[in-house]
Amino acid sequence: MPLQVRDLVVRIRGLGKVVVDGVNLEVGKGEIVALMGPNGSGKSSLAYTIMGHPRYEVVSGDIVVDGESIVGLSPEERSLKGLFLGFQNPVEVEGVKLSNLIIASYNKRIGERDLLKTSNPRIIVEINKYASILGLRRELLYRDVNVGFSGGERKRSEMLQALILNPRYVILDEPDSGLDVDGVKVIANAIETLRSRNTGVLLITHYTRILRYVKPSRVYVMVNGRIVEKGGYELAEKIDREGYSVYQ
Amino acid sequence: MAGGGLEELAKIKSFDELLGIASTYPREIVLRGRIERGLIEEISRVKKEPDWMRRLRLRALELFEKLPTPKWVIGLDEIDLEEIAYYVKPLADRVESWDDLPQWIKDYYKKLGLPEIEARFLSGINTVFDSETVLHRVKEELRSKGVVMIPLEEALRKYPEFVKEYFGRVFPMSDHKFAALHYALWSGGVFVYVPPSVRVEQPIEAFFFVGSELEGQFEHTLIVMGEGSSLHFIEGCSAPMFKKYSFHDGMVELYVHRGAELKFTTVQNWSRNIVNFNNKRAIIEENGYVEWLEASIGSKLTYTYPTSILKGRGARTRNINVAISNGPFIKDTGGKAIHLAPNTHSILVSKSISSNRGLTVYRGLVRITRGAIGSTSHVQCDSLILDNTGKAYTYPRNEVEEPEAEVTHEATTGRLGEDQLFYLQSRGLSEGEAKSLIVLGFIRDVLQGLPLEYVSVLSKVIELEFSEYGGVG
Numbered sequence A: 001m002p003l004q005v006r007d008l009v010v011r012i013r014g015l016g017k018v019v020v021d022g023v024n025l026e027v028g029k030g031e032i033v034a035l036m037g038p039n040g041s042g043k044s045s046l047a048y049t050i051m052g053h054p055r056y057e058v059v060s061g062d063i064v065v066d067g068e069s070i071v072g073l074s075p076e077e078r079s080l081k082g083l084f085l086g087f088q089n090p091v092e093v094e095g096v097k098l099s100n101l102i103i104a105s106y107n108k109r110i111g112e113r114d115l116l117k118t119s120n121p122r123i124i125v126e127i128n129k130y131a132s133i134l135g136l137r138r139e140l141l142y143r144d145v146n147v148g149f150s151g152g153e154r155k156r157s158e159m160l161q162a163l164i165l166n167p168r169y170v171i172l173d174e175p176d177s178g179l180d181v182d183g184v185k186v187i188a189n190a191i192e193t194l195r196s197r198n199t200g201v202l203l204i205t206h207y208t209r210i211l212r213y214v215k216p217s218r219v220y221v222m223v224n225g226r227i228v229e230k231g232g233y234e235l236a237e238k239i240d241r242e243g244y245s246v247y248q
Numbered sequence B: 001m002a003g004g005g006l007e008e009l010a011k012i013k014s015f016d017e018l019l020g021i022a023s024t025y026p027r028e029i030v031l032r033g034r035i036e037r038g039l040i041e042e043i044s045r046v047k048k049e050p051d052w053m054r055r056l057r058l059r060a061l062e063l064f065e066k067l068p069t070p071k072w073v074i075g076l077d078e079i080d081l082e083e084i085a086y087y088v089k090p091l092a093d094r095v096e097s098w099d100d101l102p103q104w105i106k107d108y109y110k111k112l113g114l115p116e117i118e119a120r121f122l123s124g125i126n127t128v129f130d131s132e133t134v135l136h137r138v139k140e141e142l143r144s145k146g147v148v149m150i151p152l153e154e155a156l157r158k159y160p161e162f163v164k165e166y167f168g169r170v171f172p173m174s175d176h177k178f179a180a181l182h183y184a185l186w187s188g189g190v191f192v193y194v195p196p197s198v199r200v201e202q203p204i205e206a207f208f209f210v211g212s213e214l215e216g217q218f219e220h221t222l223i224v225m226g227e228g229s230s231l232h233f234i235e236g237c238s239a240p241m242f243k244k245y246s247f248h249d250g251m252v253e254l255y256v257h258r259g260a261e262l263k264f265t266t267v268q269n270w271s272r273n274i275v276n277f278n279n280k281r282a283i284i285e286e287n288g289y290v291e292w293l294e295a296s297i298g299s300k301l302t303y304t305y306p307t308s309i310l311k312g313r314g315a316r317t318r319n320i321n322v323a324i325s326n327g328p329f330i331k332d333t334g335g336k337a338i339h340l341a342p343n344t345h346s347i348l349v350s351k352s353i354s355s356n357r358g359l360t361v362y363r364g365l366v367r368i369t370r371g372a373i374g375s376t377s378h379v380q381c382d383s384l385i386l387d388n389t390g391k392a393y394t395y396p397r398n399e400v401e402e403p404e405a406e407v408t409h410e411a412t413t414g415r416l417g418e419d420q421l422f423y424l425q426s427r428g429l430s431e432g433e434a435k436s437l438i439v440l441g442f443i444r445d446v447l448q449g450l451p452l453e454y455v456s457v458l459s460k461v462i463e464l465e466f467s468e469y470g471g472v473g
């Protein structure tokens, strides 16, 4: 069963501005689906809404995970149901070390109430293993989350968390932006790892470079809060050549 | 009672659940009524104390009547001083073993993990229940090193001259109205004397418990550190939930002789109904050192400003103040350093956390008197506000009369934003868990040096403070 977005209309709480305007899309298990669209078209808003950010208000429509509506759930409940959002611009969280955040999130999933306890030493081994695969310096694990991280380090850290927490569906909001050539490859491999574990991936991106590696089964194009076209990988190539002007 | 102890503590969901609602228990003596001569005489009589102490109490009473309510006292209006029982002796003899305590006291202590902590980490413990010491345990380390640790009342009888020399000399009763009130009504508490050059390895703990509402607790701690000695003293306090409030007005006097070192740690976790005054002061002689760590977590209202008087050349102090106001509570806290001699050094650090309409106020004072050449002081005030309703104010004050001295000051304010909270929640953490992680990180560096067991208990307390079940409740 998939992650489904059905006729979703979203507005910014307090402002009334509609940012997602009747979107339908679907991501199956073990499937990679790309979402493209010009700046300000509502991609991140959609991602936030799926994860339950309080600033985005669902006006109508539904978000369904494996047959169950999650619209009424809190972000942490959505997370524990197996959703994960890799942020486009991850915020700095002073006071919480990256390693502690990962351990706490992991403990939450295995039902360990002492959040910072490493009851299973394998988790440390895993964190170190994936950090090294992603090219994330170990020192960063012991720094506060995203504090003083470079753009590329933030993207790698988001990916590290996705790999450790092993979600059912991940939404990756521009995981390839601001990365060097090797970085894009590393992230593409990580996405492939997730897919091979049967995780469904919604990949928001502006670039075909990453899509060449991960080969999405579907590409959606979003403009002004709406899905304006849907196709295969060749749609991404067309956008790469022609841009979005045809839709506006 | 089954279980108890630290393991149990790790599993509970809230402190309110842990201690529950106050239950009734047998009380041998309860003295209440107007604060006047008759009441004071009666307290003095039931305590069978020497006459000089009775006269001291009466002097304090006069001062209490004369002195105005301090300007910095806010939010005390709802206390009706005439409603309170000023002396309560529970029906419990003072004992030396946990097993000899009445069941209802033992139950509370076990739930708080005290016997286990004592067995594993302490060299001695004194516990005050309401107005009297009910348990006093001294371990071999203290005995063999000649350390004196006895209830203060007993010290009055055994070492009257010695006690007279220090009692009331560090914290004068004329300081403010509630200091005077303390001296008029004091009861319970411990006296410690560490002989010269003696280094005590394991900490001594004093634990204060208020068992019922509309009660006042006025315990007095007096510690004298001989030249070159060292000690870590820990204070803890707790209370079950009441319908009305209770009042705590304790005092700590520390006298640190030349080259001695004293760490004084307080983990204040009163229940939500306690109005808490703390009067803490140290006099530090040449090259002596005092480190205050004052963690104010519980209570409805807390006033505490541990003060170091750097009297001798080269004396040093570090004053760490942690205050959490999560809910409609006030922590009015801070620290003071008075530099009276050359080359004295102080560091004052305040970490305050407010949320859920909580208010934290930092009041600090650094005074460097003329002649305290080469002295330095550094003040650091960090406030963390966890939502839109928490408030933090800081009022640092410097009075520097000596041109060849230096005071530096740094302040930061951090606010937990909606996006940061969302980020942590999106990883599966509840709002409370996210907040407690951030708070623990915020105070991480000031907890260093505290025994690990206390760090873990304190972490647990903070985690519960912000959990869905605890805190505001």
Ligand SMILES: Nc1ncnc2c1ncn2[C@@H]1O[C@H](COP(=O)(O)OP(=O)(O)OP(=O)(O)O)[C@@H](O)[C@H]1O
Pocket (backbone or CB within 6 Å): A012, A015, A017, A019, A037, A038, A039, A040, A041, A042, A043, A044, A045, A046, A055, A088
């Ligand atoms: N919290 C907010 N407050 C006000 N406006 C917002 C908010 N969030 C999004 N918007 C607006 O909604 C529109 C969609 O923004 P969104 O971030 O979803 O775009 P995007 O497709 O992710 O763009 P990009 O490719 O640049 O990341 C923009 O016009 C943006 O300014």
Ligand SMILES: [Mg+2]
Pocket (backbone or CB within 6 Å): A043, A044, A045, A088, A173
């Ligand atoms: Mg975006």
